[in-house]
Amino acid sequence: MPAAAAGFICAPEMPRGGRFGTLRAFAARLRVMSVVLEARHLRKLYPGVVAVDDVSFQVPEGSCFGLLGPNGAGKTTTVEMIEGVTRPTAGEVYYFGRPADARFREEAGIQFQDTALQDYLTVRETLELFRSLYDRRANLEHIIDECSLRDLVSRDNRKLSGGQRQRLLLAVALVNRPRLVFLDEPTTGLDPQARRNFWELVRRIRADGTTIVLTTHYMEEAQVLCDRIAIMDEGRIIAGGSPDALLRERYRNVIIELPAADAPDGLGGIEHRLRDTDGMIEISTDDVNEVLRQLAARTRGLNRMKIRQPNLEDLFLDLTGHSLRA
Amino acid sequence: MLKRIFAIFRARNREFLRDRGSLSWNIVLPVALVFGLSWIFADGNRAEFTVGVLGGAEAIDEALHPFLGTRYVDFVPVASVADGELAIARHRLDLLFAVDPAPRYWVNPDSSRGYFAERTLLQLDPDARRVAIRGDAVRYVDWVLPGILGMNMMFSCLFGVGYVVVRYRKNGFLKRLRATPLRAIEFVIAQVASRLLLIVTITSAIFAGTSWLLDVRMDGSYLLLLLVAVCGAVALISMGLVVAARVTSEELAGGLLNMVSWPMMLLSGVWFSLESAEPWVRSVAQAFPLTHVLDAARAVMLDAAGPGELAEPLLTLLLMSAVFLSLAALLFRWRAD
Numbered sequence: 001m002p003a004a005a006a007g008f009i010c011a012p013e014m015p016r017g018g019r020f021g022t023l024r025a026f027a028a029r030l031r032v033m034s035v036v037l038e039a040r041h042l043r044k045l046y047p048g049v050v051a052v053d054d055v056s057f058q059v060p061e062g063s064c065f066g067l068l069g070p071n072g073a074g075k076t077t078t079v080e081m082i083e084g085v086t087r088p089t090a091g092e093v094y095y096f097g098r099p100a101d102a103r104f105r106e107e108a109g110i111q112f113q114d115t116a117l118q119d120y121l122t123v124r125e126t127l128e129l130f131r132s133l134y135d136r137r138a139n140l141e142h143i144i145d146e147c148s149l150r151d152l153v154s155r156d157n158r159k160l161s162g163g164q165r166q167r168l169l170l171a172v173a174l175v176n177r178p179r180l181v182f183l184d185e186p187t188t189g190l191d192p193q194a195r196r197n198f199w200e201l202v203r204r205i206r207a208d209g210t211t212i213v214l215t216t217h218y219m220e221e222a223q224v225l226c227d228r229i230a231i232m233d234e235g236r237i238i239a240g241g242s243p244d245a246l247l248r249e250r251y252r253n254v255i256i257e258l259p260a261a262d263a264p265d266g267l268g269g270i271e272h273r274l275r276d277t278d279g280m281i282e283i284s285t286d287d288v289n290e291v292l293r294q295l296a297a298r299t300r301g302l303n304r305m306k307i308r309q310p311n312l313e314d315l316f317l318d319l320t321g322h323s324l325r326a
Numbered sequence: 327m328l329k330r331i332f333a334i335f336r337a338r339n340r341e342f343l344r345d346r347g348s349l350s351w352n353i354v355l356p357v358a359l360v361f362g363l364s365w366i367f368a369d370g371n372r373a374e375f376t377v378g379v380l381g382g383a384e385a386i387d388e389a390l391h392p393f394l395g396t397r398y399v400d401f402v403p404v405a406s407v408a409d410g411e412l413a414i415a416r417h418r419l420d421l422l423f424a425v426d427p428a429p430r431y432w433v434n435p436d437s438s439r440g441y442f443a444e445r446t447l448l449q450l451d452p453d454a455r456r457v458a459i460r461g462d463a464v465r466y467v468d469w470v471l472p473g474i475l476g477m478n479m480m481f482s483c484l485f486g487v488g489y490v491v492v493r494y495r496k497n498g499f500l501k502r503l504r505a506t507p508l509r510a511i512e513f514v515i516a517q518v519a520s521r522l523l524l525i526v527t528i529t530s531a532i533f534a535g536t537s538w539l540l541d542v543r544m545d546g547s548y549l550l551l552l553l554v555a556v557c558g559a560v561a562l563i564s565m566g567l568v569v570a571a572r573v574t575s576e577e578l579a580g581g582l583l584n585m586v587s588w589p590m591m592l593l594s595g596v597w598f599s600l601e602s603a604e605p606w607v608r609s610v611a612q613a614f615p616l617t618h619v620l621d622a623a624r625a626v627m628l629d630a631a632g633p634g635e636l637a638e639p640l641l642t643l644l645l646m647s648a649v650f651l652s653l654a655a656l657l658f659r660w661r662a663d
Contacts, residue, residue, distance in 0.1 A: 083505050084504075084505070085501055085504050085505055085660070085661065086661075102507065105505070105506065105507045106507055108505075110502075110505040112498065112501065112502060112505070114498050115498050115499070115501070115502045116494075116497030116498050116499045116502075117499065117502075118337050118338075118341055118494075118499060119341050119345070120340060120341045120344035120345055121337060121340060121341065125337070125340065128333075129333050129334070129336075129337045130506065132329055132330065132332070132333030133330050133333060133334075133503075133506040133507060133508050134506065134507060135507075172502075176506075
């Protein structure tokens with residue numbers, strides 16, 4: 001899919017119905033669709049490496065935009081160029097239609113992938129420190145409750161667990177009442193429970209109307225949180241749109257999985273592929289009944305079989321020929 | 327701007343005060359140094375002596391007197407008796423010697439090194455006549471105390487700021503600050519202010535303690551001495567920030583800071599006077615902030631220097647601070663990669 005697929009904000013359809021009511025609704029939709037952030041032809045070269053190659057996309061206000069890709073795809077470099085932490089080799093970043101400047105720094109909240117905090121400060125002192133650096137200031141007590149830090153406010157920030165630390169880093173990103181929040185791989189290294197709790201937290205922030213830009217290599221995370229995604233590989237955007245639309249557009253089949261060991265004599269004429277990573281056979285079909293009938297005759301049993309819808313991992317594999325977690 | 331500077335300043339102070347190891351070290355080391363060195367120097371064990379010879383360079387000739395050929399003694403020309411007496415009183419010279427019209431010498435009765443130089447001279451020429459020096463002589467500990475405090479201040483300024491900034495850069499804390507409205511100059515000023523407060527407080531406390539214990543001589547104004555300490559600390563901290571402006575490894579920072587601090591320790595007159603040093607050495611020493619700090623502090627403590635006499639060293643220190651701070655802000659790098 002061409003890189004142009006990344007620019008995917010659609011014009012709202014003209015509403016039908018009574019004149020004034022519909023005009024108001026149309027105006028409201030236009031506001032909803034206003035673009036918070038736009039990256040235009042971003043490019044970053046390091047000696048001998050093109051880290052980011054002509055990346056463009058727009059982020060509508062109030063949305064959760066996911067930048068998806070394997071490690072080394074260029075996601076972090078892309079967001080750091082947008083955040084102004086890394087200087088782009090070429091390209092521009094626009095915030096509400098104007099070049100990103102001091103207003104952007106004041107209104108954006110950022111959670112980096114790896115951030116050290118000042119030693120010997122408590123959670124509350126850390127939040128107070130960062131809050132003091134902005135003119136826009138959030139209610140600290142509200143953020144402490146929102147990020148479930150109430151019991152930790154007096155704890156030295158070096159003594160937090162992984163999940164607690166991520167919640168603190170998110171809280172730090174919220175101290176300036178940001179209109180736009182960047183979350184760079186926020187749940188990497190968290191256990192499944194902590195990850196789910198974090199997703200819930202992100203949902204709450206988004207419900208307040210904050211726009212979110214999320215980078216992740218977890219498919220599930222992107223599918224759960226994002227209403228728009230751009231898939232990156234080797235520094236380029238290779239697909240973009242809403243996760244459901246991308247999958248609907250490409251797949252009409254379902255996927256049947258079963259262990260290769262359960263079909264020792266092969267699958268005859270059934271088209272399939274063998275996953276090297278876990279020794280599972282994958283069959284993509286739009287006629288599940290027929291495939292199941294054939295499998296019943298050729299395998300030792302179907303007790304370990306799974307039937308599922310295609311997901312973003314499948315999409316990435318199809319687009320690039322390699323796994324997202326490679 | 328002030329609000330942001332204050333936020334960083336306060337956070338850094340908290341970090342320093344809660345890091346007990348670092349805090350204790352900053353207090354224990356200089357106290358140990360003062361007592362240890364005052365004890366060591368009470369015995370006087372420096373290998374070389376510096377003897378002033380009245381007259382020009384031609385006066386330093388072994389043919390004129392056998393004492394002038396003594397090994398391990400630096401002979402330096404001294405223009406007048408008054409200059410020589412002051413140098414002896416301030417331990418810049420161990421002894422002043424004149425051949426004409428008859429061999430005579432001036433020595434500080436409180437100087438252990440002067441005593442040995444005198445013994446050597448009298449062994450070669452028992453007839454050499456001792457002349458009492460006019461004005462009061464200071465003890466070596468009075469002369470060396472500003473040097474020790476200044477040296478401690480220098481290390482604390484350079485390493486305290488240098489290492490911290492490099493650590494912040496290496497662990498990504500600076501990168502995180504970069505993503506806020508904080509500007510490089512605001513961060514730099516906050517670091518200077520935080521370190522300045524800590525260093526001036528600690529140095530003042532140590533000065534008060536050692537003054538009381540050792541009855542250190544203080545002829546001038548305490549306020550002026552504090553001003554000298556503040557200006558000196560700002561210059562030295564700013565110098566540390568220049569060194570740390572771009573470096574990303576603590577090892578390299580350590581090397582660079584040592585490269586800056588050791589010449590200052592040796593050439594700024596911490597331990598001994600540069601009276602007998604080559605002119606180029608003295609010129610190089612003028613480029614070091616510590617030289618001006620020590621000259622000014624000794625002038626206040628030992629010679630009761632007033633604001634007028636301190637204007638030059640203080641202005642020099644302020645100028646150095648402005649240059650170092652501008653360079654540090656200009657060269658400042660937020661990221662490690």
